[in-house]
Amino acid sequence: MDSSTQIAPAAANRAHNQRHAVSLLDSERWLGPLLIGPAILYIVLLVGVPFFMALYYSVSDTTTGGGTQGFVGLRNFTGVVGTPKFQTALKNTFTFALISQAVILLLSNTLALALQKDFRGKRLIRFLILLPWVAPISIGTIAWLWIFDSTYSVLNWTLRMAGLIQGQGYMWLGVPHLAMGSIIAVHVWRQLPLATVILLGGLGSIPKDIHDAAAVDGAGFWRHYFQVTLPLILPISLVAILFGLIFTFTDMVIIYNLTRGGPYDTTQVLASLAFYTGIAGGDLAEGAAIALFLFPLLLAVAFGFLRVARRTEVI
Amino acid sequence: MATVETRGIKKYYGDVVAVNGIDLLTKDGEFLVLLGPSGCGKSTLLRMIAGLEIPSAGDLLINGEVVNDLPPRARKIAMVFQSYALYPHMSVFKNIAFPLKAQRVEKPAIPKKVEWAAALFGIGHLLHRKPRELSGGERQRVALARALVREPAVFLLDEPLSNLDAQLRASARDELEQFQRRIGTTTIYVTHDQVEAMGLGDRIVVMKAGTVRQIGTPKEIYHEPADTFVARFVGSPPMNLVKREDYILGFRPEHFFPKGTQDGAAKVATFSFRVTRVEYLGADRLLYGTLGGAFADQKVIARLPSTVTVSIEPETIYDFTVEERELKFFEPSTEVRIASRPL
Numbered sequence: 001m002d003s004s005t006q007i008a009p010a011a012a013n014r015a016h017n018q019r020h021a022v023s024l025l026d027s028e029r030w031l032g033p034l035l036i037g038p039a040i041l042y043i044v045l046l047v048g049v050p051f052f053m054a055l056y057y058s059v060s061d062t063t064t065g066g067g068t069q070g071f072v073g074l075r076n077f078t079g080v081v082g083t084p085k086f087q088t089a090l091k092n093t094f095t096f097a098l099i100s101q102a103v104i105l106l107l108s109n110t111l112a113l114a115l116q117k118d119f120r121g122k123r124l125i126r127f128l129i130l131l132p133w134v135a136p137i138s139i140g141t142i143a144w145l146w147i148f149d150s151t152y153s154v155l156n157w158t159l160r161m162a163g164l165i166q167g168q169g170y171m172w173l174g175v176p177h178l179a180m181g182s183i184i185a186v187h188v189w190r191q192l193p194l195a196t197v198i199l200l201g202g203l204g205s206i207p208k209d210i211h212d213a214a215a216v217d218g219a220g221f222w223r224h225y226f227q228v229t230l231p232l233i234l235p236i237s238l239v240a241i242l243f244g245l246i247f248t249f250t251d252m253v254i255i256y257n258l259t260r261g262g263p264y265d266t267t268q269v270l271a272s273l274a275f276y277t278g279i280a281g282g283d284l285a286e287g288a289a290i291a292l293f294l295f296p297l298l299l300a301v302a303f304g305f306l307r308v309a310r311r312t313e314v315i
Numbered sequence: 316m317a318t319v320e321t322r323g324i325k326k327y328y329g330d331v332v333a334v335n336g337i338d339l340l341t342k343d344g345e346f347l348v349l350l351g352p353s354g355c356g357k358s359t360l361l362r363m364i365a366g367l368e369i370p371s372a373g374d375l376l377i378n379g380e381v382v383n384d385l386p387p388r389a390r391k392i393a394m395v396f397q398s399y400a401l402y403p404h405m406s407v408f409k410n411i412a413f414p415l416k417a418q419r420v421e422k423p424a425i426p427k428k429v430e431w432a433a434a435l436f437g438i439g440h441l442l443h444r445k446p447r448e449l450s451g452g453e454r455q456r457v458a459l460a461r462a463l464v465r466e467p468a469v470f471l472l473d474e475p476l477s478n479l480d481a482q483l484r485a486s487a488r489d490e491l492e493q494f495q496r497r498i499g500t501t502t503i504y505v506t507h508d509q510v511e512a513m514g515l516g517d518r519i520v521v522m523k524a525g526t527v528r529q530i531g532t533p534k535e536i537y538h539e540p541a542d543t544f545v546a547r548f549v550g551s552p553p554m555n556l557v558k559r560e561d562y563i564l565g566f567r568p569e570h571f572f573p574k575g576t577q578d579g580a581a582k583v584a585t586f587s588f589r590v591t592r593v594e595y596l597g598a599d600r601l602l603y604g605t606l607g608g609a610f611a612d613q614k615v616i617a618r619l620p621s622t623v624t625v626s627i628e629p630e631t632i633y634d635f636t637v638e639e640r641e642l643k644f645f646e647p648s649t650e651v652r653i654a655s656r657p658l
Contacts, residue, residue: 209400212367217461218388218417227413231404312404 057288064282076289085265085273086290093269093294095180097248100187104244105237107188108195113225115196116203133193141257144186148172148258173259176266183267186254191244198240202233231312238309246298270294317378317391317468317501318343319364324373326359326525333359335525336373344499346492348516350506352548356525357505358473364503365394365471377469388417393462394471397478399454401446407433407457408442414465432464435494452483459491463498470495470502476511488514509549513537521545540565540643543650554643555615557606562656563645564610568601568618570641573625574634583636584658586610588617590629602627609658 025031058076060069080086115126132140147154149172156169172182206229214228230237252271255261261268261276268276270290278287319341326334334356341347349357362368364375366387374381382390393414401410411429420428433439436456446454455475462470476484476491492515495502506512512519513533521528521536521544529541540546546554546565554565574585587607594601602617617635619627627633644653 207398207400209396209398210402212362212365213394213396213400213402214413215367215387216365216392216394217414218465219413220388220417223417228402 054288054292057284058292060285062284062288064279064284072285076285077293080277080286080289081293085268086270088265089261089268089270089273089290090293092180092265092267093249093271096184096187096267096269097245100184100191100248101241101244103184103188104191104195105241107192108199108240111192111196112199112203113229115200129196130193132190133197137190137253138257140190141186141254144182144189145173145258148182150174174263176263179259179263179267183254183258186258187248190254191247195240195244198236198243199233202236203229205236206232235309235312238305238312242302242305242309245301249294249298318376319469319501319503320376320379321360321364322374322376324360324363324375325371326356326363326368327371332525334363334370337522337525337527339520339527339530341501341503342517344501346495346502346504346515346517348504348506348512348519349522350509350512350516350519350548351522353507355522357507357522360522361394361471361473361503361505364469365392366390391468392471393465393467393469395455395458395462395473395475397474399446399458399475399478401454401457401461403446405445406442407438407444407446407449410446410457411442411461411464414461418465420465428464429460432460435463436460451479452487455479455487459494467500470500472502472504474506475504477506477508484511491515509551513549519549521548523548539652541652543645546643546645552601552616552618556645557610557613557615558647559609561647562653563647563650564658565643565645566637566641568616569620570637571615571617571635572619572623572637573627574636576623576625577636577638582639584639584642585634585636587632588615588635589632590627593627593629597621600627607632 025034056069059071059073061072062069111129115122115129146152153169153172155172156165159165160169170178173179210228210232211224214224219228250271252269252275255267255269255272256275259267261272270293274287274291277290278284281287319339321337321339323336323338324334325332325336337356337360339347349360351357359368363370364377366382366385366389370383375383377390377392402413405413408429411432412425415425415428429442430439433442436459438453438456438460441449441453441457446457449457455478458475472491476487479487488511495515504512504515513536516533518530518532519536520530521541523544529536529545531539531541536545536549540549540554543556543563543565546556550567552568554567555571556563556565558564571586571588577583588602588604589607590602590604592603594603598621600619600621600623602619603614604617605612605614619625639655642655642658644655645651646653
């Protein structure tokens with residue numbers, strides 16, 4: 001057989017394949033679904049399926065021991081809502097989420113405003129501020145565990161050296177109010193970078209002329225900030241707050257690593273209570289009910305925020 | 316009423332010199348135009364006057380008082396930006412009221428002032444709208460009303476017409492001119508458009524590369540350019556500039572006529588002109604071509620009004636004349652204007 005006849009069909013085949021590949025990728029009918037497919041698959045398998053399983057668990061009598069999966073209606077919800085444990089956790093959840101978000105909002109605004117200015121070492125400081133967000137949260141909280149340690153606390157040592165306290169110092173994670181304060185502080189430390197970066201993005205999108213106009217029009221710092229800058233970054237701030245709130249309402253890593261909900265459940269939030277009830281305690285059904293308790297509220301909050309954000313969008 | 320003065324004002328950005336030693340003094344109530352190509356430092360100069368940039372050297376005086384260290388809000392100036400810089404989240408009313416509130420004007424007096432300023436620019440019916448619901452021309456009026464409402468001592472305008480379409484720009488120019496005459500506030504206006512500069516300015520400051528090339532009335536700038544840059548920058552088509560060893564000769568296209576079509580006894584210089592292309596523009600004819608004789612092959616343009624009806628054909632050599640008093644001479648190395656001399 002001569003070589004040209006061997007090559008010819010292969011080349012024709014390749015050309016045919018190429019034509020086929022090109023036409024497939026060029027067609028919007030195929031390209032769109034092809035590109036979004038993996039994301040949808042991911043969401044369905046890792047978010048959708050567990051979510052619907054949790055929905056079902058919450059109205060069943062499932063336990064980790066297997067057993068039955070019988071339908072029990074809203075019994076799990078009605079049973080747990082009245083317990084002191086649940087009510088404490090509910091109250092703690094709101095204390096934790098609202099206070100930390102308020103602090104984050106205040107600090108991220110201040111930081112973003114400061115980082116907008118030009119100064120030496122700005123890039124380094126931006127990098128440092130982003131670190132808590134980039135570092136694995138469990139490693140970060142373990143460092144905090146040491147900072148708050150009852151015996152070796154560097155915080156106590158620093159306060160002692162500064163002459164602010166005497167003697168042993170505070171049991172940061174062992175006293176109810178201090179423990180709540182500590183986990184709020186760590187949560188703020190962790191969420192601040194993202195909020196700051198989002199706000200920096202918002203600030204950067206305001207045309208410089210607007211700031212110049214405000215300066216020429218005679219606005220001082222506060223008027224400039226509250227009447228010009230803040231309203232213009234409001235839509236993006238709302239998105240940042242929404243993310244922060246939902247994340248705070250549903251996260252338990254910091255509490256799990258620092259206090260395990262203690263002392264005396266004073267830092268127990270719904271997310272951690274759901275974990276301890278459902279996974280550690282084995283009562284999957286009640287755990288699911290606790291986890292889903294805030295779902296309607298968060299859904300409403302998300303809906304409301306996104307609506308307001310869209311309405312206040314101005315540019 | 317106020318005057319603005321700059322004394323040897325400079326601005327550097329690192330090694331880049333944006334403004335390199337400018338001395339200026341406005342007259343009270345004057346309409347002064349800063350004209351130059353982009354990057355010549357005219358906007359930087361205006362922003363220094365506004366207080367938005369801090370001069371690297373030199374002094375800035377408003378009403379004879381050094382204001383170098385005063386923030387913008389203490390300078391009694393108002394500025395209109397090229398983008399208008401309206402506050403997008405505020406209604407037109409709130410936009411115009413903003414400088415009043417910032418200056419702590421008494422609350423009851425604010426609506427009256429806003430309505431007065433809005434009426435001046437015919438935007439009284441738009442007060443409840445947001446900037447995004449306005450056309451370009453309306454936005455420009457809102458920006459002007461916002462600048463005017465607190466009755467500033469000095470008005471600074473940074474290319475306020477360049478975002479308007481050509482037709483609107485002409486009428487806006489006319490309105491701006493009338494309005495400035497009426498309120499008589501000292502105005503400094505930045506533009507790169509020489510037509511705008513000629514039409515609006517009491518005096519024009521022509522700038523290039525951070526320096527002033529010439530300050531003068533539109534007439535002076537046009538007819539007595541201080542150097543070849545000004546001669547070329549002002550006028551469309553620009554002044555014809557042709558070189559000999561010891562001078563550069565300049566004359567305006569509209570002073571370049573076919574021989575015998577100009578009446579009168581004025582002394583004329585005659586050139587041989589080889590026309591290569593003819594453009595009919597309705598009111599004018601533009602003739603492109605090259606000179607002969609001592610200026611062989613140097614390109615020039617003639618602009619004949621439609622009243623000159625002589626037939627001109629491309630690829631033909633004609634005798635053209637320029638009145639001698641319209642000939643300008645420039646030094647070839649410095650390109651600065653020199654006294655008239657025989658050709």
